[in-house]
Amino acid sequence: MRRLHAHRLGRVGYAEALALQERLVEARKAGAVEDVLLLLEHPPVVTLGRGVKDGKNLLLSPEAFRARGFEVHEIGRGGDVTYHGPGQLVGYPILDLKPDRQDVRKYVASLEETMIRVCAEHGVEAERLEGFNGTWLDAHGARPRKIGAVGVRISRWVTMHGFALNVTTDLSHFGLIVPCGISDKGVTSLATEVAEPPTFEAVTERTGEIFAALHESELVWHDGPPELPAETDRRPRA
Numbered sequence: 699m700r701r702l703h704a705h706r707l708g709r710v711g712y713a714e715a716l717a718l719q720e721r722l723v724e725a726r727k728a729g730a731v732e733d734v735l736l737l738l739e740h741p742p743v744v745t746l747g748r749g750v751k752d753g754k755n756l757l758l759s760p761e762a763f764r765a766r767g768f769e770v771h772e773i774g775r776g777g778d779v780t781y782h783g784p785g786q787l788v789g790y791p792i793l794d795l796k797p798d799r800q801d802v803r804k805y806v807a808s809l810e811e812t813m814i815r816v817c818a819e820h821g822v823e824a825e826r827l828e829g830f831n832g833t834w835l836d837a838h839g840a841r842p843r844k845i846g847a848v849g850v851r852i853s854r855w856v857t858m859h860g861f862a863l864n865v866t867t868d869l870s871h872f873g874l875i876v877p878c879g880i881s882d883k884g885v886t887s888l889a890t891e892v893a894e895p896p897t898f899e900a901v902t903e904r905t906g907e908i909f910a911a912l913h914e915s916e917l918v919w920h921d922g923p924p925e926l927p928a929e930t931d932r933r934p935r936a
Contacts, residue, residue: 785866
């Protein structure tokens with residue numbers, strides 16, 4: 699059985715988390731680390747995926763976002779504009795899908811299924827919505843609203859980026875963008891949908907457990923970032 703090392707990181711700046719992911723991806727490709735799941739939350743940040751067209755789904759300029767204390771980053775994941783912030787559980791799996799998990803759709807579905815099962819444990823019925831990534835409430839009803847987002851990048855079958863589940867997120871921040879480029883559907887959070895919202899820590903714990911079970915992996919918990927192997931010295935030798 700594979701091992702999955704889940705790291706509880708607390709609140710981490712987006713650029714710092716991205717740099718950590720990139721180093722982990724290279725280490726995973728080299729076989730220097732095992733599968734990793736980073737679980738964290740970000741300060742307020744807007745990220746622009748490869749699907750962004752001329753920033754049209756930003757309702758403020760990047761400068762105006764920064765003036766309000768938001769970071770703005772253009773990144774290499776799929777998808778459009780999204781928001782991350784306090785109270786939103788972000789999961790960044792760094793997995794090597796070789797040799798027997800080389801199915802992108804199945805992998806993305808596992809991220810959605812993780813959030814669906816976490817929601818179900820708190821009495822919230824989440825589901826998929828055909829034609830859209832992520833996890834939704836009332837997906838086929840009168841008031842569809844998104845509770846979890848997905849955006850991934852896969853290089854040589856090693857994954858990065860991942861999923862984001864709204865736990866106690868300030869939903870007003872989504873009003874500053876067109877989330878994922880979808881203008882006719884809403885957003886929600888666990889705290890909005892239940893009378894007694896779960897703690898962020900409890901959701902983090904169950905998310906790690908459910909994700910590991912879906913990937914048939916032995917879960918190993920860590921507090922703090924993973925230890926990375928020393929980088930190879932690439933300087934030319936005399």
